[in-house]
Amino acid sequence: xxxxxxxxxxxxxxxxxxxxxxxxxxxxxxxxxxxxxxxxxxxxxxxxxxxxxxxxxxxxxxxxxxxxxxxxxxxxxxxxxxxxxxxxxxxxxxxxxxxxxxxxxxxxxxxxxxxxxxxxxxxxxxxxxxxxxxxxxxxxxxxxxxxxxxxxxxxxxxxxxxxxxxxxxxxxxxxxxxxxxxxxxxxxxxxxxxxxxxxxxxxxxxxxxxxxxxxxxxxxxxxxxxxxxxxxxxxxxxxxxxxxxxxxxxxxxxxxxxxxxxxxxxxxxxxxxxxxxxxxxxxxxxxxxxxxxxxxxxxxxxxxxxxxxxxxxxxxxxxxxxxxxxxxxx
Amino acid sequence: xxxxxxxxxxxxxxxxxxxxxxxxxxxxxxxxxxxxxxxxxxxxxxxxxxxxxxxxxxxxxxxxxxxxxxxxxxxxxxxxxxxxxxxxxxxxxxxxxxxxxxxxxxxxxxxxxxxxxxxxxxxxxxxxxxxxxxxxxxxxxxxxxxxxxxxxxxxxxxxxxxxxxxxxxxxxxxxxxxxxxxxxxxxxxxxxxxxxxxxxxxxxxxxxxxxxxxxxxxxxxxxxxxxxxxxxxxxxxxxxxxxxxxxxxxxxxxxxxxxxxxxxxxxxxxxxxxxxxxxxxxxxxxxxxxxxxxxxxxxxxxxxxxxxxxxxxxxxxxxxxxxxxxxxxx
DNA sequence: ATGAAAGCGCTAACAT
DNA sequence: ATGTTAGCGCTTTCAT
Numbered sequence: 007x008x009x010x011x012x013x014x015x016x017x018x019x020x021x022x023x024x025x026x027x028x029x030x031x032x033x034x035x036x037x038x039x040x041x042x043x044x045x046x047x048x049x050x051x052x053x054x055x056x057x058x059x060x061x062x063x064x065x066x067x068x069x070x071x072x073x074x075x076x077x078x079x080x081x082x083x084x085x086x087x088x089x090x091x092x093x094x095x096x097x098x099x100x101x102x103x104x105x106x107x108x109x110x111x112x113x114x115x116x117x118x119x120x121x122x123x124x125x126x127x128x129x130x131x132x133x134x135x136x137x138x139x140x141x142x143x144x145x146x147x148x149x150x151x152x153x154x155x156x157x158x159x160x161x162x163x164x165x166x167x168x169x170x171x172x173x174x175x176x177x178x179x180x181x182x183x184x185x186x187x188x189x190x191x192x193x194x195x196x197x198x199x200x201x202x203x204x205x206x207x208x209x210x211x212x213x214x215x216x217x218x219x220x221x222x223x224x225x226x227x228x229x230x231x232x233x234x235x236x237x238x239x240x241x242x243x244x245x246x247x248x249x250x251x252x253x254x255x256x257x258x259x260x261x262x263x264x265x266x267x268x269x270x271x272x273x274x275x276x277x278x279x280x281x282x283x284x285x286x287x288x289x290x291x292x293x294x295x296x297x298x299x300x301x302x303x304x305x306x307x308x309x310x311x312x313x314x315x316x317x318x319x320x321x322x323x324x325x326x327x328x329x330x331x332x333x334x335x336x
Numbered sequence: 337x338x339x340x341x342x343x344x345x346x347x348x349x350x351x352x353x354x355x356x357x358x359x360x361x362x363x364x365x366x367x368x369x370x371x372x373x374x375x376x377x378x379x380x381x382x383x384x385x386x387x388x389x390x391x392x393x394x395x396x397x398x399x400x401x402x403x404x405x406x407x408x409x410x411x412x413x414x415x416x417x418x419x420x421x422x423x424x425x426x427x428x429x430x431x432x433x434x435x436x437x438x439x440x441x442x443x444x445x446x447x448x449x450x451x452x453x454x455x456x457x458x459x460x461x462x463x464x465x466x467x468x469x470x471x472x473x474x475x476x477x478x479x480x481x482x483x484x485x486x487x488x489x490x491x492x493x494x495x496x497x498x499x500x501x502x503x504x505x506x507x508x509x510x511x512x513x514x515x516x517x518x519x520x521x522x523x524x525x526x527x528x529x530x531x532x533x534x535x536x537x538x539x540x541x542x543x544x545x546x547x548x549x550x551x552x553x554x555x556x557x558x559x560x561x562x563x564x565x566x567x568x569x570x571x572x573x574x575x576x577x578x579x580x581x582x583x584x585x586x587x588x589x590x591x592x593x594x595x596x597x598x599x600x601x602x603x604x605x606x607x608x609x610x611x612x613x614x615x616x617x618x619x620x621x622x623x624x625x626x627x628x629x630x631x632x633x634x635x636x637x638x639x640x641x642x643x644x645x646x647x648x649x650x651x652x653x654x655x656x657x658x659x660x661x662x663x664x665x666x
Numbered sequence: 667a668t669g670a671a672a673g674c675g676c677t678a679a680c681a682t
Numbered sequence: 683a684t685g686t687t688a689g690c691g692c693t694t695t696c697a698t
Contacts, residue, residue: 023668058690087431118384287616287617357677389678
């Protein structure tokens, strides 16, 4: 910078002003001369020096609540990062395994003077943070602040459940079964949407066909699965489902196995629809799975727009719609 | 820092010395006094100021060649990050979509004065970087420098192929078929290991049973699959395989579908073994899939140890062994 | 419209 | 063994 100033016989301050603050009063000519020389010399401002002076680095910190564990949720990170990169902002991710690590995570991030700190979760859940912490978090992705203080971006689970059910109903499926994800917000809301759709279409729900996918109060991939026995039970009698809504794609994978075992064809005998769109699974099942895609990309992008100020932060909860991916299972 | 100095009637320099450089000559007592007061005050050095002075920030940059796209490869990142975190180092990931973005990626990273820049790939591949770039990269993960200039950590594919074949051979399978991943280093080396094992055990390879999993010169998830027709062909005649080695877990998923279609039971009629251990898939297949787990965790950890200097950087290529995950398909 | 100078918090050379 | 001082590259008053 001094170099540029000397060559142009200007002061450092003028150069600084020309390069950064375009509101500062200055002759256009001077500004142009400075800028073009800077370009020519390939001048890159020292972000660290600038950061020291201004107290802020071109960095956004992300508290990742298990995000990196759940591989397909990294989609959120990917698109968030892509957007911030266009604004010359770097993302620093700090994984936290449990809520107790939040303080440490924030402290770690703050050492580098980030412009903002965001919180992202691997699955849709309510987050209850102490007030002092809440004030430091600009945005929540794929989860929400129970106090409503922090703008939060979450998938619109209920609409997705509604849409999935409508999709089946419109294709003349009436005997719809539902494998729920116990203990999860996503499960609860998706089921609610399902019930609403059935209700609106005047189709009665066979309560015996609305069952949890796993044993235990909380759905988890490692919990004992109830899919196989439940399917067997459903198809024992004469009256059985002609469609199954699956809590997520992994459940759908088991439903495929179960239906195959009892010799039912998808989609001819039984249609299957699911949630998440975990592509490695959904596109490779046989037949390929029709599923409601989680709006991870949209969440990441919208968050990026908000953080960079290109879009105003909506207050409270913002629900982002799913997108249906039609394959061959319905 | 000045605060501490004043309270102890010491100079700033003494405080700085006491806190950072433990080699500096100083009375132990002074050092202790400084440290305990710092602790008491919850003093945290301003990393940015320090960075400006020393020209280095407590940051490691990672050029992620598609890493975040291939969800399960983020395992590498996760463990790398975990390790660096214990040394108060933050990781900044810059995704690059193609080799042409490397320069830009490095420039972006350097703005923040990272201590090192590492290169990580989503799949095992040779990387040819210009010399000027090579000099700036400290380590390659899951890929290697074709010039041998950069220490590189890669999965030991050949050993994995060898081990998978031995696993089958020891269980009395002799008629082993192999679905290869065309155009990939991983595929080539795994096949080599397979051939070596067969050779050592004196079992002849039926060349007709060594086939590519997809059409085209390069394996890819979206390429037209050859699994189904190939399996049909193999099992048409009387002499057919009693085991299949699959290029990866996604291929295995298709092999399951194919075998099921022609009514062959796994593992009774045909054993299946695979590579990668993409858990969402492998553990949920029916029966759960026995597979050679990619050493992503080990690569991430070892890289962390090297970057933090806890372990010396091995020269050239280091091959990290796979781990077999025995489930029910063999 | 531009220049001079102070100072962000820290480290390192030099002095005592 | 400890203190003094300069300065890292930038932004920001305050003068001119």
